[in-house]
Structure formats: C-alpha cells, structure tokens
Amino acid sequence: MSFDYDLFVIGGGSGGVRAARIAAGEYGAKVGLAEESRMGGTCVIRGCVPKKLMIFASQAGLMAEEMRGYGWAEAQAGPFSWETFRDKLDAELTRLELIYRAGLSRAGVEVHDQRATLVGHHEIALADGTRKTARHILIATGGRPAPIGIPGEELAMVSDDLFLMDRLPGRILLVGGGFIACEFATILAGLGVDTVQAYRGDAVLRGFDREARDLATLQLSAVGVDLRLGLTPAALERSGEGIAVTFDDGSREDFDAVLMATGRDPYTRGLGLEATGVAVKPNGAIAVDDWSQTSVPSIFAVGDVTDRINLTPVAIREGHSFVDTVFGAKPRKVDHSIVASAVYLRPHELATVGLTEEEARAQGPVDVYATTFRPMRSMFAGSDAKVMMKLLVDPATDRVLGCHIFGPEAGEMIQLAAIPIGMGATKAQFDATIAVHPTAAEELVTMRTPTRRHEGPAGGAKG
Numbered sequence: 001m002s003f004d005y006d007l008f009v010i011g012g013g014s015g016g017v018r019a020a021r022i023a024a025g026e027y028g029a030k031v032g033l034a035e036e037s038r039m040g041g042t043c044v045i046r047g048c049v050p051k052k053l054m055i056f057a058s059q060a061g062l063m064a065e066e067m068r069g070y071g072w073a074e075a076q077a078g079p080f081s082w083e084t085f086r087d088k089l090d091a092e093l094t095r096l097e098l099i100y101r102a103g104l105s106r107a108g109v110e111v112h113d114q115r116a117t118l119v120g121h122h123e124i125a126l127a128d129g130t131r132k133t134a135r136h137i138l139i140a141t142g143g144r145p146a147p148i149g150i151p152g153e154e155l156a157m158v159s160d161d162l163f164l165m166d167r168l169p170g171r172i173l174l175v176g177g178g179f180i181a182c183e184f185a186t187i188l189a190g191l192g193v194d195t196v197q198a199y200r201g202d203a204v205l206r207g208f209d210r211e212a213r214d215l216a217t218l219q220l221s222a223v224g225v226d227l228r229l230g231l232t233p234a235a236l237e238r239s240g241e242g243i244a245v246t247f248d249d250g251s252r253e254d255f256d257a258v259l260m261a262t263g264r265d266p267y268t269r270g271l272g273l274e275a276t277g278v279a280v281k282p283n284g285a286i287a288v289d290d291w292s293q294t295s296v297p298s299i300f301a302v303g304d305v306t307d308r309i310n311l312t313p314v315a316i317r318e319g320h321s322f323v324d325t326v327f328g329a330k331p332r333k334v335d336h337s338i339v340a341s342a343v344y345l346r347p348h349e350l351a352t353v354g355l356t357e358e359e360a361r362a363q364g365p366v367d368v369y370a371t372t373f374r375p376m377r378s379m380f381a382g383s384d385a386k387v388m389m390k391l392l393v394d395p396a397t398d399r400v401l402g403c404h405i406f407g408p409e410a411g412e413m414i415q416l417a418a419i420p421i422g423m424g425a426t427k428a429q430f431d432a433t434i435a436v437h438p439t440a441a442e443e444l445v446t447m448r449t450p451t452r453r454h455e456g457p458a459g460g461a462k463g
C-alpha cells in the first residue's frame with residue numbers, strides 16, 4: 001500500500017518538531033506536519049522561553065537592592081515598561097518561530113498550518129477538508145490548562161494569556177502552588193504587581209524535596225508575594241472592572257485579575273482517538289509503551305499528551321528516540337528514571353535530580369548530606385536569603401541517589417550534577433573532586449559527614 005507520507009506529525013511543539021526534522025532531514029523520510037497555532041508549541045511561544053525572559057525582566061529590583069548593599073547607594077530599578085517588554089518579547093518569539101519553520105523547511109518537512117485529526121490508523125483529516133495518508137502517525141499535541149470547575153472560572157486568565165496582556169494588573173490572585181503559580185508569583189511581584197498567591201497545601205511545590213519546598217515557600221513571601229496557604233477560591237464573579245473572589249473559608253476579596261495555575265491536561269479533545277481506537281488513560285493522556293507506541297501499532301505519541309514527565313527536553317528526547325527507532329534502525333528507549341528539573345524562582349532557584357529525601361527514606365536506608373547557609377554574595381549585601389545543597393547517598397553502595405539545590409542559578413548547577421548522578425557516581429567520587437573556590441557549588445564536593453541517616457521504612461532518623 002502506498003501512502004502520502006512515511007510520517008505525519010500532529011503538533012509543531014517540542015516533541016513534534018524534533019521528530020519531524022530528524023525523520024526527514026537525517027533519515028530521508030517523507031514527512032508532513034500539522035500545526036494549528038504558532039510553530040514551536042508551548043515551550044517556545046507560551047512557556048519556557050517567554051517565562052524565562054520574564055524572570056530576567058523581573059529581577060531588576062532585587063539586583064538594585066543587592067547593589068545598594070555593595071555601595072551603589074542610589075541603585076534603583078526605575079520604572080518598568082510592560083508595553084516595551086511585551087513588544088520586544090513578541091518580536092523575539094516571532095524570530096524563534098521563523099527559525100523553527102526554517103529548520104523544518106531545510107529538512108524537507110511539508111508543513112500544514114491547520115488543525116489535524118485522526119480518521120483512521122493511517123489517515124488524517126486536515127481542517128480544510130483534505131485527507132492525508134501516512135505509514136506512521138505521531139501525536140504530539142501537548143497539554144492545555146486544566147480547569148478546576150468552580151463558578152466563574154472563565155473570568156480568570158491561564159498562563160497563555162499572561163504573555164499577551166495589554167497592561168500589568170494592579171492586583172492579581174494566582175491560584176496553585178506548582179511550577180507555574182510559583183514562577184509567575186515571583187515574576188509578577190518582581191515587576192511591581194501586588195501579588196497574592198492562594199495554595200491549598202501547607203508548602204508550595206508538592207513533589208519536590210520538603211526542605212527545599214520550605215525554603216521556596218519562605219522565599220516567595222520574602223520577595224513580596226502575599227502567600228496564603230491552606231486557601232483556595234470557591235467562586236469568581238465580575239466586580240466592576242475586576243473580579244471578586246470568594247474563598248473556601250468564606251472570605252471575599254477583589255482583584256484586577258486572577259490566574260489559574262492548577263495543572264495541565266493532555267490535549268486530546270476532538271482528536272479522533274475514540275474513532276481510531278487509540279487507548280487513553282483515565283485523565284485523557286494517550287497510553288503508550290516504552291517505545292511511545294499507542295494501542296494502534298501505526299500510531300505513536302510523545303510529549304505532554306502522554307503525561308509522562310511534562311518537560312520540554314523530555315518531549316524532545318521522546319520524539320527523537322521514536323524517530324531513531326522507527327526510521328533510523330537505532331532502537332532507543334527514553335530513561336525517565338533520572339530527569340533533572342528546575343523551578344525558576346528569584347533570587348534562588350530550586351533544582352533537583354533523582355530521589356527526594358522523602359522518596360529515598362521510603363525505599364531504604366539513606367545518608368543525608370545537607371547544608372544550609374547564607375552565600376557570601378548576598379550576605380555581604382545584607383540579605384538573609386539561604387542556599388541549600390543536599391546529597392542523598394545509599395550507605396550500602398555509596399551511590400548518590402539524589403541532589404537538591406536551592407540557590408542562585410541552581411538550574412545551571414543541577415544540569416552538571418545530573419551527569420555524574422545519571423552515570424551512577426558514588427559519594428567518594430564527588431569527594432575526590434577538588435572544589436572550585438569560592439563558589440556556592442563547592443559544597444557539593446566538600447560535605448564530609450552525613451547530617452542524618454534514615455534507616456529506611458522501618459527505622460527513624462539518627463543524628
């Protein structure tokens with residue numbers, strides 16, 4: 001049977017673009033790709049990239065404050081122009097989008113700027129009514145903000161809307177305590193917005209190492225976020241130009257804007273999965289095996305739509321591995337067991353790789369090497385901001401099981417720590433490394449004695 005394409009990719013985000021480009025450019029496959037919005041997907045257009053640029057924009061006040069501590073007595077951030085920043089941001093995203101398009105075009109990928117849906121095991125319908133056939137189909141449609149189902153929720157923004165605002169709100173409520181709520185609370189407070197964050201739990205960033213979570217929670221308040229723990233909205237309603245929020249404790253407050261950052265769902269609605277028999281998990285994520293293959297052998301899925309680890313480099317690796325396996329005769333599975341990540345807070349980021357202390361002690365005995373200190377840079381300036389470095393070590397094998405850093409540029413540090421930890425490095429090998437001085441990261445190779453030992457599920461902590 002002949003097909004229009006060897007591969008048809010639905011979704012031009014992190015996973016889809018990588019897969020299409022490698023399949024066509026390196027393995028000579030005939031590839032089509034459909035994208036219903038801007039090329040580049042969530043990460044480039046409404047995620048990692050604009051978010052990180054906003055983080056940079058938001059740190060002027062903190063930098064000026066630090067510099068005053070170094071003798072620049074008049075240092076001030078001065079006025080911020082959202083309009084100038086937003087227009088520059090839009091131009092930058094357009095530049096990046098064009099680079100993505102050029103890469104696809106150079107590789108010989110045929111791009112269809114429209115929505116695609118599945119109509120058969122080898123067939124796709126485009127929004128203009130055209131049908132295309134393909135030997136293999138890759139679904140890389142990403143995720144969408146998940147509503148929580150409270151009355152008036154449609155009045156709130158989601159993260160996509162933040163990058164397009166006409167003006168900064170005077171007062172905003174952010175709902176949630178995950179990646180997006182914490183990063184945007186840091187950003188908006190840094191840009192001078194009166195920022196309230198409501199989170200239903202007792203410390204933000206559930207799932208991260210508890211000690212690091214506690215430091216992140218303290219830092220949010222220290223940078224001016226009015227963090228309300230154990231609180232969540234029950235209803236939103238219009239109030240003049242703004243939004244009146246009724247919370248679950250019965251209190252009511254007015255805000256200029258509300259941002260719901262309550263998680264993301266796989267974007268599979270209306271994709272034709274039921275009609276084609278592609279199996280989904282209860283939350284709508286496409287079920288795949290280790291090779292990213294769905295229940296229909298000709299259809300594969302990568303990235304957030306499969307809800308494995310919802311990060312850009314993971315989507316890229318999944319897309320690349322699928323193509324290596326199917327088109328490159330180089331079978332490659334993705335190892336999801338050790339994936340580093342960072343939450344871009346300011347002044348200190350939270351970065352992590354491997355097991356948390358809580359996960360490690362639930363598995364068995366673990367030695368915890370941890371230190372918390374005021375780094376020389378900010379201490380000199382008079383700041384109380386604390387850095388934390390933590391290594392979790394298996395006492396039986398001496399293997400480093402996890403690393404957690406709360407500090408300036410922790411994301412940069414964890415990228416490097418992830419290499420030896422992924423290779424199975426031992427604590428002795430960390431210790432054999434001569435320190436780089438003076439740095440905060442030198443603590444990772446100079447912590448000599450365990451701070452505490454957990455004996456495992458049956459035992460308690462010592463020391």
Ligand SMILES: Cc1cc2nc3c(=O)[nH]c(=O)nc-3n(C[C@H](O)[C@H](O)[C@H](O)COP(=O)(O)OP(=O)(O)OC[C@H]3O[C@@H](n4cnc5c(N)ncnc54)[C@H](O)[C@@H]3O)c2cc1C
Nearest residue numbers: 011013014015036041042043047116142303304310311312
């Ligand atoms: C605010 C925010 C900040 C983030 N920050 C980070 C970060 O700092 N680091 C990090 O690693 N990750 C971050 N992420 C997560 C990261 O963006 C995602 O994990 C990544 O983009 C997933 O890639 P993907 O290819 O699965 O999907 P996406 O990048 O979402 O791409 C899916 C594409 O498919 C298109 N599409 C969907 N359905 C169809 C259809 N039927 N037809 C045609 N096109 C379709 C969409 O328009 C979209 O362009 C962030 C996410 C958000 C929301």
Ligand SMILES: NC(=O)c1ccc[n+]([C@@H]2O[C@H](COP(=O)([O-])OP(=O)(O)OC[C@H]3O[C@@H](n4cnc5c(N)ncnc54)[C@H](O)[C@@H]3O)[C@@H](O)[C@H]2O)c1
Nearest residue numbers: 148176177178179180181232261262263264310342343344
């Ligand atoms: N730096 C990064 O790598 C980065 C940054 C942003 C986003 N991301 C990715 O995007 C994903 C989505 O981010 P997110 O922050 O929306 O999700 P998240 O899962 O990190 O956090 C969701 C938050 O919403 C809260 N929540 C969920 N349901 C609720 C309800 N019914 N009522 C009240 N609160 C509720 C949760 O308790 C949690 O605090 C992340 O999981 C991550 O994979 C990564």
